[in-house]
Amino acid sequence: MRLFVFGMSHRSAPVSLRESFAVAPDEMPDVLRALVGEPGISEAMLLSTCNRVEAYVVPDEEGQAREALTRVLGTRRGLDLRAVEAATYASSGREAVHHLLRVASSLDSMVVGEPQILGQVKEAAHAARSAGTVGPLLGRLLDRTFATAKSVRTRTGIGEHVVSIGSVAVDLARRIFKDLEDSRVLLVGAGKMGEATARSLKSAGAERVYVANRSYERAVKLAEKHGWRARALTELEELFAEVDIVITSTGATRPIVDAALVRRVIPRRKYRPLFIVDIAVPRDVAPEVGDIDTIYLYNVDDLEGVSRDAMMRREKEAAAAEALVRDELETLERWYTELAVQPTLAAIRQRAQGLAHAEVERTLSKRLAHLTEADRDAVTRMTEALVAKLLHPTMTALRSHASDAAATELLAIARLLHGVDEDHREEDA
Amino acid sequence: MTSNLLTAAAASFGLAAASFMAWLVRYDERWRARGAWATFLGTLLLLGATVVELLVAVTPALPLGPRVLLLLIFGVCAVFLTSRLRRDLPLAGPVVAPLAASITFALAVKATRGSLPDSTTLMGAVTALHIGATLLGFLLFAPAYVFSVLFLDQEYRLRTKTRGSALLPSLLGSEQLAWRLVFVGFPLYSVGVLLGFVWQERAGPVSGWRPEHFLAAVSWGLYAYLTARRLRTGWRGRRAALVMQVAFVVTLAAVLLYVMR
Structure with missing residues (x-):
């Protein structure tokens, strides 16, 4: 099958590296068009989430495609992908299709069985279709991928008792705070993962949730939807002094929270612990913040270790899901x-x-x-x-x-x- | 001989305790390794002291009670070191080394100075109040110390992003309990220490200056610092828990010296 995948994920590269290659939604159409503009690439889709940055292309020739991908993705931010080759992976043909099916079915996710990835693949497909970079082959593969992912969710128990990032965050918050009844949560950014995490904390008993976003209107809209409170992003320092848990998931390309800001608010917080979940890629919180006493900073990679137990519990269901994916792979191969x-x-x-x-x-x-x-x-x-x-x-x-x-x-x-x-x-x- | 070995062991354990504390402040593994080596050296010296005291010395330097304590602390250190070979318990070192330093120091002082004349009957009610309040304060500091250890364990797991344990209380839970116990224990301990100085002032030439008095003053100073800073600024967290630990082991040494006088 003429499919080639190239990228890096939470399995191959740390978040510090992944964030350098992340593609923001507004950059997506240009990057996609640049890809299909390269000789040897006829169709393309980009998947850029907090856990992975992957390009799926239909190549005329594999070597040419890899070269083109390295050039287009690397030169965007003046980075040389060849220098970090060990952190990237590539596969083609049957393996690439298998990878796509596994990714969409949440079998390759940091938290196996989490539901967000399917939505993210659908969004990536939509973006590629809108940019006109999906042709008959990738189109058909994507349709079958969505059907397979749906089948995996409905025919196996992989989605049951799912340990989402939200529930991992709740578990961690409970390890810090005695209970969450008096806790206040600040959601910075209106991303879907952040929203889901904030919802989990709220349903676990968090007293109040604030939403701060670059676009205040969007913050208000999200806050009204869930009965939360919208706050301006300019009040960030004030909010950091007030809340107990912070979830950041903005699309900012540089950290919006640095160690100096956090150090300033610590005396105002009277040294109360502050739990920060940074699920944004690129990261929203400077890594030095995690070294400060009474501050507990977790990024997407850190959450993986905590969710590993639950992943083991769902091994049986994952095996059934893998079998379904393999069946679909056979069907797709026959079709091809x-x-x-x-x-x-x-x-x-x-x-x-x-x-x-x-x-x-x-x-x-x-x-x-x-x-x-x-x-x-x-x-x-x-x-x-x-x-x-x-x-x-x-x-x-x-x-x-x-x-x-x-x-x-x-x-x-x-x-x-x-x-x-x-x-x-x-x-x- | 015993007193020299115990003094060297106490110094070694003191060094180990300082290394482990430095590790807990910076989470630099080199400090932890230094702490383990210093504990190993201290345990060897403790073994030497135990052998001399139980098998070699014609007239043991320590009476029965302190000798049992010597065996006990040697056993704890030996178990800690052998368990390290099989399973790494990160917080074991920072717990064992300061306690060993405290107990070994008390034993070293005891072995050096021998038995003192009993002077506790000198002041009657004041002495009773002094002993009662100090011990009550100490009994409240002991569980506060345990909660601060639990706090540090949970903090270490959170900081290093390792799995939690269902048996561990929450960070805030153990910290709040530790502080509450210190808040109740500190006034009692203050009364005890104050009455002790009153007693010493009046007894004067009878008692003289002793290490336990100095340690009591230091531990009171540490608890006073903790309480004042906490009340004034709300200070807490890992560093506060470490100061609480140091304060407790110093208090333990003072109490042991007093009991073994």
């Missing part, structure tokens, strides 16, 4: 192989039906000219059905042997026996 014989099948069908139609027309215009319109239709339909039935064994044989070693020879014989011209040989290739 059949795709290669389609031009020959279409040509044989077209020729046979063409001949039949010509013969019927001749007969109907001479010997059977007296027939009514209804009778003429009946004869035409009968002829079409007869041709289809006669061709059925040939079509089935060609499809089922499409992946065999002798497939090329079989196609040549079929073309010869059915009198299909040589032009279709090129289309098959």
Whole structure:
């Protein structure tokens, strides 16, 4: 299958590296168009989440595609992806499709079974479709990917008792605070992951949730939706002095919270512990903040260790989900192989039906000219059905042997026996 | 011989305690390794003292009670060191070393000075109040110390992003309990220490200056600093918990010296 994936994820690279390559939503169309503008790449999709930055492309030639991806993704911020090659991964063909299916089915997620990733892949697909970089092959693969991910969620228990980032955050918050009843939560940024985490903390008993966002209107909208309170981002220092838990998930390209700000608020907080969950990539909180006494800073990578236990508990369900993904991979492979014989099948069908139609027309215009319109239709339909039935064994044989070693020879014989011209040989290739 | 070995062991454990404290402030693993080596050295010296005291010395320098304490603290250190070979318990060192330093120091002083004449009957009610209030304060500081250890354990796990334990109370929970106990224990301990100085002032030439008096003053100073800073600025966290630990082990040494006089 002509699919190539290249990227880095929480498995291969730390957040400090991933954040350098993250693609913001507003940059997405330009980067996608730049990718398909490269020679050797015909379709492209970019998936940039807090845990991964991956490019899925349909290449003409694998080596060329990798070179183009390194160039386009690396040069965006003046970075050399070759220098951090160990932190990246690439795969092609069956492996790449398998990876896409596993990612969308949440089998490759930091928190296995978490539901957000499917939405994120859908958003990435939507962005690529809007940018016009999805063609027939990637389009079909994505449709099947979504169907598989849905099937994994409904037919296995992988989504049950899911330990989301929200629930991990709740567990950690309970390790710091005696209970969450008196805790105040500040959500910085209106990202979906942040919103979900804040919802988890609120349902675990947090007294109040504040939302601060660069766009105040968006903060108000989100706050109204959940009964929270909107605050201006300019009040950040004030809010840090007030709250107990901070969740940051903005799309900022540089940290918006530094050690100096946190140090300033500590005496005002009377040294009360402050738990910060930074799920943004690039990170919103400078890493030095985590070294300050009474401040507990967790980024997306840190949350992985805490969720590892739950991941082990869901191993059984994950195995069932992996089996479903493998089944779908087989189906997709068959579809792709059949795709290669389609031009020959279409040509044989077209020729046979063409001949039949010509013969019927001749007969109907001479010997059977007296027939009514209804009778003429009946004869035409009968002829079409007869041709289809006669061709059925040939079509089935060609499809089922499409992946065999002798497939090329079989196609040549079929073309010869059915009198299909040589032009279709090129289309098959 | 015993007193020399115990003094060297106390110094070694003191060094280990300081190293472990430095590790808990900076989480620099090199300090933890230094602490473990110093504990190992202290345990060897403690072993030497135990052998001399129990097997070699014709006239033991320590009476029965302190000798049992010597065996006990040697056993604790030996268990700590052997358990390190099988399973790493990060917070064990910072707990064992200061306690060993405190107890070994008290034993070293005891071995050096021998038994003192009993002078507790000199002042009657004042002495009774002095002993009662000090011990009550100490009994409240002991669980505060335990909660501060639990706090440091939870803090270490959170700081190093390792898994939590269902048995551990929350960070804030253990910290609040520790502080409450200190808030109640400190006035009692203050009364005890104050009456002790009154008693010493009046007894004067009878008692003279002793290490336990100095340690009591230092521990009172540490608890006073903790309480004042907490009340004034709300100070707490890892560093405050470490000061609480130091204050307790100094108090422990003072109490042991007093009991073993």
